[in-house]
Amino acid sequence: MSGEPRLQLKDKISRLPESPGVYKFKDAAGTIIYIGKAKALKKRVQSYFSRYLDAKTQALVARIADVEYLSVSTESQAQILEASLIKENRPQYNIDLKDDKSFPWVRITNERIPLVSICRNKKAGRGKNDTAAYFGPYTNAALLRQAFKVMRRIFGFRSCGILPKQPCLYYRLGLCPAPCAGKISAARYREIIREIEMFLDFRQEELIAKLTEAMDQSAQKQRFEEAGRFRDQINSLSAVWSEPSARKSADELEDLRKLLGLPGLPERIEAFDISNISGTSATGSMVSFFRGIPDKNNYRRFRIKTVAGINDYDMMREVVRRRYRRLIDEKRLFPDLVLIDGGRQHLEAVKDELRKLGVTFPLAGIAKDRENIYTADRKYPVHLPFDTPALNLIRRIRDEAHRFAITYHRLLRKKKQLE
Numbered sequence: 001m002s003g004e005p006r007l008q009l010k011d012k013i014s015r016l017p018e019s020p021g022v023y024k025f026k027d028a029a030g031t032i033i034y035i036g037k038a039k040a041l042k043k044r045v046q047s048y049f050s051r052y053l054d055a056k057t058q059a060l061v062a063r064i065a066d067v068e069y070l071s072v073s074t075e076s077q078a079q080i081l082e083a084s085l086i087k088e089n090r091p092q093y094n095i096d097l098k099d100d101k102s103f104p105w106v107r108i109t110n111e112r113i114p115l116v117s118i119c120r121n122k123k124a125g126r127g128k129n130d131t132a133a134y135f136g137p138y139t140n141a142a143l144l145r146q147a148f149k150v151m152r153r154i155f156g157f158r159s160c161g162i163l164p165k166q167p168c169l170y171y172r173l174g175l176c177p178a179p180c181a182g183k184i185s186a187a188r189y190r191e192i193i194r195e196i197e198m199f200l201d202f203r204q205e206e207l208i209a210k211l212t213e214a215m216d217q218s219a220q221k222q223r224f225e226e227a228g229r230f231r232d233q234i235n236s237l238s239a240v241w242s243e244p245s246a247r248k249s250a251d252e253l254e255d256l257r258k259l260l261g262l263p264g265l266p267e268r269i270e271a272f273d274i275s276n277i278s279g280t281s282a283t284g285s286m287v288s289f290f291r292g293i294p295d296k297n298n299y300r301r302f303r304i305k306t307v308a309g310i311n312d313y314d315m316m317r318e319v320v321r322r323r324y325r326r327l328i329d330e331k332r333l334f335p336d337l338v339l340i341d342g343g344r345q346h347l348e349a350v351k352d353e354l355r356k357l358g359v360t361f362p363l364a365g366i367a368k369d370r371e372n373i374y375t376a377d378r379k380y381p382v383h384l385p386f387d388t389p390a391l392n393l394i395r396r397i398r399d400e401a402h403r404f405a406i407t408y409h410r411l412l413r414k415k416k417q418l419e
């Protein structure tokens with residue numbers, strides 16, 4: 001890639017935050033080719049475009065057409081998220097990382113009272129009968145040990161190679177629930193292990209929802225001490241995941257409210273994107289963000305059913321119609337803001353479709369070329385400065401909707417090829 005696209009990429013990189021996080025390099029086809037973590041995203045990504053690179057890195061950089069990022073609060077969180085995303089996406093240029101036996105892993109055994117530990121060699125010396133679950137690899141052992149301590153403080157788990165008959169020091173320190181001595185049932189301990197796996201997979205919304213439900217059930221049954229432990233876990237996880245990202249998200253939402261003249265804070269934002277190649281396997285996606293954070297339990301995918309050929313406007317109409325017709329039928333709440341990947345014409349198409357449904361709520365569209373923001377009640381677009389918190393939030397939501405749509409589109413194409 002050279003010329004104008006390369007300049008646009010460098011401009012995008014120059015606007016990356018200095019916070020910890022994970023970056024994803026994509027090629028011209030939108031495929032993720034490398035995932036990495038950083039203590040300071042902007043500084044780390046810019047380093048790939050310096051003069052002094054080894055041959056492998058030069059080959060990677062030559063294929064980079066786009067970059068996405070996810071901000072987190074600490075470098076140790078970035079470490080966990082990086083490993084989870086590599087496991088999920090298996091990028092081409094992370095192949096050495098995936099296969100290198102020297103990097104540490106988190107190992108959770110498959111037994112009645114699972115053991116949680118850090119190991120260096122995945123399945124080494126255990127043969128083909130090893131049924132343990134592995135999370136990683138992690139490129140920084142020190143950061144992994146930090147995250148391991150946090151995880152143990154929040155959840156507590158067994159680390160003894162041989163189960164003792166009496167509770168050990170870790171039980172007295174509150175770092176192990178002592179399933180060996182019957183202080184906790186094997187079934188409840190396995191629930192804790194599932195929660196640890198969610199933590200390692202960075203499924204924070206799902207985990208918080210699970211713990212909140214368990215807390216409510218315990219309180220209803222008047223098991224208040226148990227409910228208190230769930231509450232403490234929720235508070236600890238929220239502190240780990242939200243600071244300072246919660247303050248940052250709140251600032252972005254307030255900035256967006258002011259700049260778009262919204263009636264209230266847009267806590268729930270739903271964003272739509274369409275993906276198709278020459279009109280084939282056309283799909284739509286909807287992502288949902290709550291308080292600036294992805295709410296993946298409320299993501300939705302749509303296979304286009306009523307539109308033939310290439311017509312993004314009618315495809316967007318169909319997806320929006322199906323989404324909000326369902327909310328009407330189920331008597332559910334509407335979002336505070338709907339974001340459309342497109343300009344004025346896309347926005348007018350959606351506005352018209354909502355009018356037919358008899359509903360109204362704030363709409364905004366973001367055009368790909370100059371990232372102008374279009375709203376339903378303004379004649380001219382809003383052009384936000386590159387470093388505006390509101391624009392950073394809109395970009396993040398738009399990019400996530402695009403990623404989600406592309407992923408589903410590729411899945412349908414693969415199915416079609418197999419058929």
